[in-house]
Amino acid sequence: MDDESGPVRGGAARALALLQRTVWLWPALVTLGLGVRGSWRPELWRDELATWSAATRSTGDLFDMLQHVDAVSGSYYLLMHGWISLFGDSPTVFRLPSALAMTGATVFVVLAGRKLFGPWAGLFAGLLFAVFPSVSRFSQEARSYAFAVLAVSAATWLLLRALERPTVLRWLPYAVSVTAAGYFHMVSLCVLAPHAVVVLMRWWRERRARLLIGFPAAVLVALLPVVPLVLLGRKQVGRQISWLHTPNLQDFVNTWHGMFGSPLISGCMLCLAALPAAWPKGRRPAVEIGLVAAMPVVLIWEVSQGQTSYFLDRYLLFTLPAWAVLAGAGLTALRPRVLVALGLIGTAWLGLQDQQNLRVRTAHEWSDEKGAAHIIAKGYQPGDAVVPVRGDAAYMMLDFALDYYLPKNVEPKDVFAEKTAAQRHDLFAQECQQPESCAAGTKRVWVVTYGSTDDPYKGLSAAEVKVLTSEFHQDEVKHVQGLTVTLLERKTANG
Known part of the structure; x- marks a missing residue:
């Protein structure tokens, strides 16, 4: 033993x-x-x-x-x-x-x-x-x-x-x-x-x-x-x-x-x-x-x-x-x-x-940027532009979120960004001082703003809203959690 x-x-x-x-x-x-x-x-x-x-x-x-x-x-x-x-x-x-x-x-x-x-x-x-x-x-x-x-x-x-x-x-x-x-x-x-x-x-x-x-x-x-x-x-x-x-x-x-x-x-x-x-x-x-x-x-x-x-x-x-x-x-x-x-x-x-x-979709961020990007990608046409809300909400970095979640072959122009964040050597883009000239030649614009209200331009500057409402008409408005995605098309000569 x-x-x-x-x-x-x-x-x-x-x-x-x-x-x-x-x-x-x-x-x-x-x-x-x-x-x-x-x-x-x-x-x-x-x-x-x-x-x-x-x-x-x-x-x-x-x-x-x-x-x-x-x-x-x-x-x-x-x-x-x-x-x-x-x-x-x-x-x-x-x-x-x-x-x-x-x-x-x-x-x-x-x-x-x-x-x-x-x-x-x-x-x-x-x-x-x-x-x-x-x-x-x-x-x-x-x-x-x-x-x-x-x-x-x-x-x-x-x-x-x-x-x-x-x-x-x-x-x-x-x-x-x-x-x-x-x-x-x-x-x-x-x-x-x-x-x-x-x-x-x-x-x-x-x-x-x-x-x-x-x-x-x-x-x-x-x-x-x-x-x-x-x-x-x-x-x-x-x-x-x-x-x-x-x-x-x-x-x-x-x-x-x-x-x-x-x-x-x-x-x-x-x-x-x-x-x-x-x-x-x-x-x-x-x-x-x-x-x-x-x-x-x-x-x-x-x-x-x-x-x-x-x-x-x-x-x-x-x-x-x-x-x-x-x-x-x-x-x-x-x-x-x-x-x-x-x-x-x-x-x-x-x-x-x-x-x-910790492991749910909204664990880090409440709004659904990925869902907004999916809407844009699904309806995207070459030459489209995008307007992510900035202003007081710039710290939310919605423009970066859309860039991240959009497929590589979907590249809408950030139409109201006069200089990108990278061009400014910063974390924030420089907004266009003359929105009308920046939007010239653009036929379709995807506007992405925070909230799910009836106002698809919430948070945009008055000058930006004026250009978007006077030169474009709403084609469709969709909502995902915390965000509104609006597709605008340029008005024809007949209005």
């Missing part, structure tokens, strides 16, 4: 050791699966359309645009420019880099949890992170937020490694990850504040002078390449986030829920995050990772009370890895053990409805 049981125990030990070494793999696969699942369904919304417009320009045109607007997103736009050139721009392919970035972030969540609290805490932290609805949401959005989450999660784990053995070879990758965080989203550099406090806490306890040399040197090396971007970004801040208002307490609550993508899960995470502090051996790491989770939220709140606000749930996503590590450690602390499995399953169940809502 002993001879037979020995190999069995040895095999079980090897299997357990293998599981602990690859503990990061399973949460990463869950994140990737949820990130890709249904990513083709939601229509692109205005921010993703800005990405598409920028990334599909030539490299020269893209750099020209970044001198005027959105410089802080330049690194991401360049990455997406290369990605689209290689793989195309269908919705799933277009969003796949974000899913891959979140998958990478999950790996670092697991590694940080394992280093601070052990392999099981790392596993559960990764699984919790994977089922956050906001993680799935921003895995399916063609914006840079997932990359900022990846960079910050990597930086936190690399910091923990460097604190164990503060050598140049360990500080250097930390510096690279901090630089990446700055290039993908400058607000995420707030993580340096809690990182600095963690370094000071370790130094106070261990009195290793190398910590006080290595960390500042690494931060200096990391921030030097970001300085030009910071200076250029400050010049453009009025165009980027001027719409954000000074946050109040209700905004704080809404932002907290939005960070996790579910009010139920956000409350659950707050409870789980408090549990690791109850461990005698878990208090120090809980305080450290708790600072990384909470301190940026407080700092950005305080800064946002000034002239410019940065307090927005998607700007704070980079704190989610630390919250997941805390919650994973708290979940592991539950007794009896059956509560651990129930807690994980319960968390996933609480977010199930939110996960489903």
